[in-house]
Amino acid sequence: MxxxxxxxxxxxxxxxxxxxxxxxxxxxxxxxxxxxxxxxxxxxxxxxxxxxxxxxxxxxxxxxxxxxxxxxxxxxxxxxxxxxxxxxxxxxxxxxxxxxxxxxxxxxxxxxxxxxxxxxxxxxxxxxxxxxxxxxxxxxxxxxxxxxxxxxxxxxxxxxxNPALKTNDIVQDNYLVENLNKVINTLGEDNIENMISQMSDEEFEEFINSFDSTASIQTKEGLKKIRKYNNEIIDNLKKRYNNRCQICGDSTVKDFGVSIVEGHHIEKFSINQNNKPENIMILCPNHHTLIHKCGDSIDLKNKVVKYSNGKEEKIIL
Ligand SMILES: [Zn+2]
Ligand SMILES: [Zn+2]
The missing domain is CATH 3.10.590 (ph1033 like fold)
Incomplete structure (x- = not known):
């Protein structure tokens, strides 16, 4: 504390x-x-x-x-x-x-x-x-x-x-980290983000139970902790950006009373680096899908997103 x-x-x-x-x-x-x-x-x-x-x-x-x-x-x-x-x-x-x-x-x-x-x-x-x-x-x-x-x-x-202490009990266990990274790799990036920020608790529970044969109880518990930790960071970032997309600035909160922005992990999600706020962007569903389908690079320092067709967009927030 x-x-x-x-x-x-x-x-x-x-x-x-x-x-x-x-x-x-x-x-x-x-x-x-x-x-x-x-x-x-x-x-x-x-x-x-x-x-x-x-x-x-x-x-x-x-x-x-x-x-x-x-x-x-x-x-x-x-x-x-x-x-x-x-x-x-x-x-x-x-x-x-x-x-x-x-x-x-x-x-x-x-x-x-x-x-x-x-x-x-x-x-x-x-x-x-x-x-x-x-x-x-x-x-x-x-x-x-x-x-x-x-x-x-x-x-x-x-x-x-020390950033290494962040997920404390998780990162200190090398075996578990290795195991979790394996599971994360097999799940794929889209699944990970979904699991972290969009699924309800019940859906998540169902989801991790579905890969029973490959994951130990410990790994499941690890994933639960990571989800909890990441949700907190994403929630905080959403608040920081007022539920607006960092590329187009759109928010549905004023007109519809609900937030639909999502957290996107810039670098591939893995234990030890997944949980830095600077690795997460808050995006509207359109920009999020676009980046997954044809995003080429995200340059946070110069605030530019490049797409595979050569188009660029500015990160405004
Ligand atoms: Zn957007
Ligand atoms: Zn994403």
Missing amino acids: IFYFSTSSKEKTKVRKLIKNKFDISEFGDEISSEDFQSLEKMGLLDGANLWVIPEGTKLLKTYEKMNIGDYVLAYVDGMYKYYGKIVYMMKNKKLAEKINTSSLTKISECIFFVDQFKEIKILREQFNKIYHKDDKFIPRGLYNIDDKIENLLREEFQLI
Whole structure:
């Protein structure tokens, strides 16, 4: 899960300092329980770690209880998301929190978390809102977790996390990946896209049951996960493009109240590369069919689609 927290403009300088500083907490040995001390020593966090503290407040504390080691945090300072890291250790220690908080921010709570893989980033509020699908004017306040649904997209978009970790439990299993890619190859591109974005859950269930003999239960489960993951990305992209075709800009939503755009995978669909937003285009059914029948190349950088008869079309969105 990703959490974000924001700071008031009054305190941004202090907060920035606090966030960026590495603390040598070996000198606070007396304040830390021997259990915590040993764990931190083992992790190599004693003589230099980014320690983040949060202010007092019931709401903030409630969110802190939801945070876990392994989660990520984004800090919003000064109109943008500026700092990012992984939570590697957490502890409650009022005395230590107060010592860290030398710049005397507003009342600090006992909650401390240790941040590793600390990165300075730059995600503008507008950019974030575009993906997060909050209102344009949405300004983060307090400490919150980001909706699961958009987490992957956000990670992808800003490469916050090693892309290899995306489908996590799937990509870590080489045997399964190989197997899934075999199944995907035999299914063919059209079937894959259909399976991912158009089939109802029942149809999909029926569909994967139909290749019983070639696929193990594990492979089926893998396909289910991939479908879920890809649907989320495609849904998010559809929202981002307002359900309009990226080539002709058409949308049926205004006139008919329904969206008929589809997700198209630019490069051949396979595990490890299938799930990048930059490999997916949102198209109306006509352009989608056209590209499958006589598309030659898609050049996203120069925003041009070339067809086999030599015709070209611009990608307008
Ligand atoms: Zn179109
Ligand atoms: Zn397609």
